[in-house]
Amino acid sequence: MPELPEVETTLRGLKPHLxxxxxxxxxxxxxxxxxxxxxxxxxxxxxxxxxxIQRRGKYLIWQWEAMEDALLMHLGMSxxxxxxxxxxPRRKHDHFALTFSRTLVLRYHDPRRFGLCLWxxxxxxxxxxxxxxGPEPFAAEFNGAYLHxxxxxxxxxxxxxxxxxxxxxxxxxxxxxxxxxxxxxxxxRGAHRVGLARYQKLAAAVRQVLKKSIRSGGTTLQDFVGxxxxxxxxxxxxxxxxxxxxxxxxxxxxxxxxxxxxxxxFYCPTCQI
DNA sequence: ACTGGCTCCTGAGGGC
DNA sequence: TGCCCTCAGGAGCCAG
Numbered sequence: 001m002p003e004l005p006e007v008e009t010t011l012r013g014l015k016p017h018l019x020x021x022x023x024x025x026x027x028x029x030x031x032x033x034x035x036x037x038x039x040x041x042x043x044x045x046x047x048x049x050x051x052x053i054q055r056r057g058k059y060l061i062w063q064w065e066a067m068e069d070a071l072l073m074h075l076g077m078s079x080x081x082x083x084x085x086x087x088x089p090r091r092k093h094d095h096f097a098l099t100f101s102r103t104l105v106l107r108y109h110d111p112r113r114f115g116l117c118l119w120x121x122x123x124x125x126x127x128x129x130x131x132x133x134g135p136e137p138f139a140a141e142f143n144g145a146y147l148h149x150x151x152x153x154x155x156x157x158x159x160x161x162x163x164x165x166x167x168x169x170x171x172x173x174x175x176x177x178x179x180x181x182x183x184x185x186x187x188x189r190g191a192h193r194v195g196l197a198r199y200q201k202l203a204a205a206v207r208q209v210l211k212k213s214i215r216s217g218g219t220t221l222q223d224f225v226g227x228x229x230x231x232x233x234x235x236x237x238x239x240x241x242x243x244x245x246x247x248x249x250x251x252x253x254x255x256x257x258x259x260x261x262x263x264x265x266f267y268c269p270t271c272q273i
Numbered sequence: 274a275c276t277g278g279c280t281c282c283t284g285a286g287g288g289c
Numbered sequence: 290t291g292c293c294c295t296c297a298g299g300a301g302c303c304a305g
Contacts, residue, residue, distance in 0.1 A: 034281070077298050112282045114299060156276065165300070173298070261277070263298070
């Protein structure tokens with residue numbers, strides 16, 4: 001399930017192959033993603049040169065030559081983008097493909113179809129899906145003071161705040177649990193009851209977890225394959241996620257799990273307070 | 274302003 | 290071997 005590191009890995013994997021290339025052919029097999037893939041996708045992209053791919057949170061923004069609109073993509077939780085040749089057969093759940101050449105075909109694969117592919121008029125950052133997003137976790141603006149200030153009136157669990165894209169983008173369920181473990185904070189603790197010093201620790205933990213994951217190419221779970229077809233290996237390094245009942249890597253206490261906002265959460269009852 | 278609950282969807286995994 | 294059930298999860302959306 002793509003979190004920010006997976007999206008970043010995909011971006012880095014794809015860019016060197018695709019930037020400056022022209023789309024020769026567009027195939028759409030299944031329009032029904034979160035919202036339908038635009039009907040004019042093929043007509044608009046045919047013969048169009050790709051200028052750049054950027055990332056904002058978990059969104060990918062595709063910029064095209066001589067075109068105001070950008071193409072906005074999200075991989076949902078089971079989506080992936082990968083490169084193929086013309087002759088490699090369409091897999092189940094391949095929903096659309098951009099053919100750049102006989103040996104360079106980009107395929108969008110998404111079994112659960114929670115992803116999206118939409119036109120976003122310029123300026124793209126003002127698109128409703130992007131306009132209210134919080135800072136990138138690696139931006140200077142994201143730090144302990146920022147988290148502390150944004151949570152003074154938030155009575156919800158600190159884990160929910162961490163996963164709120166209006167607060168900070170790119171921290172999904174897995175990395176929220178991991179970051180809170182590193183910072184020694186229990187996921188259910190009320191966000192307003194976490195002090196500045198602990199938020200400073202948390203901001204650093206978020207960056208550490210994401211950075212480590214990006215370095216190892218994203219977490220490997222069922223559906224993710226990197227943009228160049230190589231799976232990531234971060235899953236082996238998880239401290240708490242999916243480890244209920246197993247020993248804490250730090251103190252040996254059994255890891256506990258709980259449900260927060262319909263999301264499974266994991267923590268060490270000794271290391272996290 | 275903030276909160277929790279619902280929703281989309283398929284595949285995996287458990288029980289029998 | 291197969292069927293049915295439950296669950297997982299990103300994030301927009303809405304009602305309270």
